[in-house]
Amino acid sequence: MKLEKPRILVAGVASDVGKTTVATGLMACFRKKGLRVQGFKVGPDFLDPTYHSLVTQRASRNLDTWLMGEQGVLETFAHSTKDADIAVIEGVMGLFDGSSAKSDEQSSAEIARLLNTPVLLVLDVYALGRSAAALVAGCVHMSKGLRISGVILNRVGSQKHAQLCKDAIEHETKVPVLGWLPNNEQISLPSRHLGLFAADSSMDNKLKAIQQSVEKNVEIERVLAIAKDAPPLEIQEQKSLQNGKEVKIGIAMDESFFFYYEDNFDILRALGAKLLFFSPCNDSALPEVDALLIGGGYPEINAQKLEENVSMRNAILKFIEQGGLVYAECGGLMYLGRTTSSTEGRVHYMVGALELDTRLTKELTLGYTELEGVTQSALSAKGEILKGHEFHYSKVADIDEDARFCYKVRKGRGIKDSMEGYLVHNTLASYTHLHFRGNLSFAQRLLKNASHKRD
Structure with missing residues (x-):
């Protein structure tokens, strides 16, 4: 073309x-x-x-x-x-x-x-x-x-x-x-x-x-x-993406969570997803969805507001504990943890689905990442190679010693000891941001398994 x-x-x-x-x-x-x-x-x-x-x-x-x-x-x-x-x-x-x-x-x-x-x-x-x-x-x-x-x-x-x-x-x-x-x-x-x-x-x-x-x-x-x-x-003609059953995906989008690639939304829609946006800061309940996507942003800036929205925190925790499919990146990982702390030590309670605590530091983690799948799950595949990037000032201060991870870090830092992708139930939370144009299989797996969970 x-x-x-x-x-x-x-x-x-x-x-x-x-x-x-x-x-x-x-x-x-x-x-x-x-x-x-x-x-x-x-x-x-x-x-x-x-x-x-x-x-x-x-x-x-x-x-x-x-x-x-x-x-x-x-x-x-x-x-x-x-x-x-x-x-x-x-x-x-x-x-x-x-x-x-x-x-x-x-x-x-x-x-x-x-x-x-x-x-x-x-x-x-x-x-x-x-x-x-x-x-x-x-x-x-x-x-x-x-x-x-x-x-x-x-x-x-x-x-x-x-x-x-x-x-x-x-x-x-x-x-x-x-x-x-x-x-x-x-x-x-x-x-x-x-x-x-x-x-x-x-x-x-x-x-x-x-x-x-x-x-x-x-x-x-x-x-x-x-x-x-x-x-x-x-330019070579783009191959059309095959879409299956319509899957409803809830996208966390507000002043705390807005680090998303527009291409990712386009790809999800092309694969058959209907995107429903909600605000962890301002909404009291989740929309009726088959999966949740919680991206990065500035949860640390709005930590008190997120903490005070107890009804939303409880709704997300219930969704996760009932086996709902959730993918969270960076700020989303912080939000799904037990607590997050400021550089001054002020602690705010978060969703509590992940047995970890995060705190803000003055040290920037920035760079490209490469991950190798080591666990088969609803969102990860053993042996799969993903390319992404990490961009944050927070770090995991405390984590359950029995935490399960989906990926080994081949390039980058990850969550702990060169491991990435905290897995609990059907929730995967990671510091790595993914672009679905280069990681299409991840997006396809997300929709396929969200559809299966609904059925």
């Missing part, structure tokens, strides 16, 4: 240079022009896509070859842009930063090559002058198979500062500088311990300010022309 789709990848020379600000601002500007904009994020990040989704009014998607495989990335790109006029892809970390020191694996550069997409490089020049050209020149030198088509300067001190950096970059590299953003807190995005704050309607004024700044200071028409110049892509 030949796909002709205007597209651009917004990359940085490092983390925290303003990629999300620039990418989100461009998306907002394109949408203001009446274009249907599809946002993407390179890597496993759950937070940056919330900004894309808010300004485009379309669910942003992740592109990650570790989680999804190359074919999965191509399928997601093709599927998500069918009814879009342009795609804007936000990179991860620096342009060449990934999982290897000697290759571009799992980097923005890898995705740009795979999707044959022109690159717009974002450069924080707060403390730079002519040296800005050296950074761009270095990226150009390493960019075999890439097209670095333009530069956006960020945190610029003045018009004179912008002109100095622009002249140096264009003189030394011939890469055009297409605009700049001022050093201004009004267009700086807020962050917390797991990265940026998730975007919501309270940030409308901030996002409007970003859109106006990008519109004023960036040559939008030139960026659009670069995106339109992206060559056609050859």
Whole structure:
């Protein structure tokens, strides 16, 4: 299948240079022009896509070859842009930063090559002058198979500062500088311990300010022309998924639990699932469902609210004890445990289905994971290899010595002693986040066994 789709990848020379600000601002500007904009994020990040989704009014998607495989990335790109006029892809970390020191694996550069997409490089020049050209020149030198088509300067001190950096970059590299953003807190995005704050309607004024700044200071028409110049892509037709009986899956979705990949929802629906969303913070009862999916998020921020909702905690515990099928990731694991504690030692009672306690630390666990199935269960398969990622500040402080695990950790940290996937009844709780595009058999097993449990 030949796909002709205007597209651009917004990359940085490092983390925290303003990629999300620039990418989100461009998306907002394109949408203001009446274009249907599809946002993407390179890597496993759950937070940056919330900004894309808010300004485009379309669910942003992740592109990650570790989680999804190359074919999965191509399928997601093709599927998500069918009814879009342009795609804007936000990179991860620096342009060449990934999982290897000697290759571009799992980097923005890898995705740009795979999707044959022109690159717009974002450069924080707060403390730079002519040296800005050296950074761009270095990226150009390493960019075999890439097209670095333009530069956006960020945190610029003045018009004179912008002109100095622009002249140096264009003189030394011939890469055009297409605009700049001022050093201004009004267009700086807020962050917390797991990265940026998730975007919501309270940030409308901030996002409007970003859109106006990008519109004023960036040559939008030139960026659009670069995106339109992206060559056609050859993508293998996606195989249709076979769906069986309709299965109702309850999805925990609120201010505590919102770390989900939109692709996972699409895949579950394609396999025959009807998704029913509920709030562990605010609802008093579960919907009538065959299985539960409790994702990650910020249960530690809302621990008191979760603790006080006793009726929901009891409803979930009853569902689990009666053999209901439950899959929980990261924050979901914390919620299903006995207690969770803050860094100051304040303890909050959770569901109590898992014989473990978690506590928040100041140490970040972050990275890709690879798991090998060691237990056959309703959700795990012996010998199966799963690829995912972990991203958390909490850790298991105490756990039952007889705890059963589904997986041996081949890459990553897991729950305890290189083991992952706490199993109780038909509930599997893990620190690993899975993308179903690269772990389709897991999603198929979830629906198949949820259907059997109902029957």
